[in-house]
Amino acid sequence: MVKTRAVIDEYDTYVPGRSKKEITDKYGIDADDILKLGSNENPWGASKKAQKAVAECAIEMNRYPESNHEYLKEKIAQYAGVRQNQVIVTGDGADELLDIIAKTLISEGDEFIVHPPTYTYYEYTFKLYNAKPVYARWDVETNTLDVDSVLDAITDKTKVIFLCTPNNPTGGLISHDDIVRIVEATDALVVVDEAYWEFAEVNNVDLLDKYDNVLLLRTFSKVMGLAGLRVGYGLASPELLEKISRIKPVFSVTVPSQKAVLATLDDKEYIEESTRKSIEEREYLYESVKAIDGLDIYASKSNYLLVDLHDSGYTAAEITEALMKRGVIVRDCTSFRDLDEYYMRISIETHPKNERFIEILKEVIDERRN
Incomplete structure (x- = not known):
């Protein structure tokens, strides 16, 4: 076998956000029905x-x-x-x-x-x-x-x-x-x-x-x-x-x-519109998640928000799995150094999809509470 550098043998693979294909392959959910809130992308598409x-x-x-x-x-x-x-x-x-x-x-x-x-x-x-x-x-x-x-x-x-x-x-x-x-x-x-x-x-x-x-x-x-x-x-x-x-x-x-x-x-109109809508959807997600009992959310100046799950009854791995089964991709933040297993990150989607995400998230939280 070819001998590689020692640092490579000891290296952990970088953990990116999950793709729609992964969820489709694992759960059989149509890609068009998947809500992708895990990779901090622009949900309105390119100019x-x-x-x-x-x-x-x-x-x-x-x-x-x-x-x-x-x-x-x-x-x-x-x-x-x-x-x-x-x-x-x-x-x-x-x-x-x-x-x-x-x-x-x-x-x-x-x-x-x-x-x-x-x-x-x-x-x-x-x-x-x-x-x-x-x-x-x-x-x-x-x-x-x-x-x-x-x-x-x-x-x-x-x-x-x-x-x-x-x-x-x-x-x-x-x-x-x-x-x-x-x-x-x-x-x-x-x-x-x-x-x-x-x-x-x-x-x-x-x-x-x-x-x-x-x-x-x-x-x-x-x-x-x-x-x-x-x-x-x-x-x-x-x-x-x-x-x-x-x-x-x-x-x-x-x-x-x-x-x-x-x-x-x-x-320029595209850039201004993308920026404006992104900020609006970020604030919508912040206020909506903040209103859910058991979840704490951090105010953000980006197009994503960090959610504290300590009082939710879920670990990040558990809630991301529960959401993926329902066609929602979020980011388990356990791979981030100095965060424990009780944080997830959500990024913006279009408003109808954000509304749908909030309804699904409420269902998931209520399911564990009951």
Whole structure:
């Protein structure tokens, strides 16, 4: 047998949200009847302009995509309010950029700081390069970052600090002042993950012209509705991006992906409508779940919400199974470090589907109570 690296032999597989096909195969439920509230997607679909652009570019699939993305970066810069040389574009969403950052900055034995519970892909990616995770603390009860725990974790081995705002899976924000405190306390790269910033309606783009150790991580998979095309982007100093670009895969952003992003950025009405409806549905879910006895829910600034099940009579595994049998996909949060087996995450759907989800959820809770 081929001998693999020791870190691979000891590695846990990343746990994504469940797909409709899994539920169809397991329970025989028609895919069209399944409510998918587990993956933080845009339930209204991609921009019609993006769909048209992808269809029209099919004739180009025999050609390599444009590699420098200059026009694409120009359009992203206009949207983000930065200069073109402060933009890098990646395939495989923002996850590809995480991998490139690790390749660029990490030597064996270096440290990186994360604040669990948070997006697990930071740790999943960086440990592959033999970097050591150092754990700061997200206070789940108050849904805020313990800033002092981050500052106390910084050492001369710290290469990267991850700050997720809105935080996944809790939906809480990290204040601008707290981010500045951390950035000014270190020369390590501070990666501020703003994948869901549109739903929060605040961002930290002003930091880029003040500090050269900040990188904002973003994606077109959420409010832009392009999760299936996997395009991400980063905003940072031109000097850092020049070094990162040296090892970035040349053709990772495909022709359909580029065309779809450009068309979506031109569709301002779509972006505004997606953002507005997402926030409305988030607040509907918050108020509706909050009214169910036995469930506690955290206020969120994203398109998902964390639900505390301690008083429900269910573990996360039990309630997700009960919901899946009824054609509902939510996220069991047991795989998130520092969350026990009594948390699930729900993401928005269209309003009729959200109404149906609430009715099913009530039935499931009442069933255990009775």
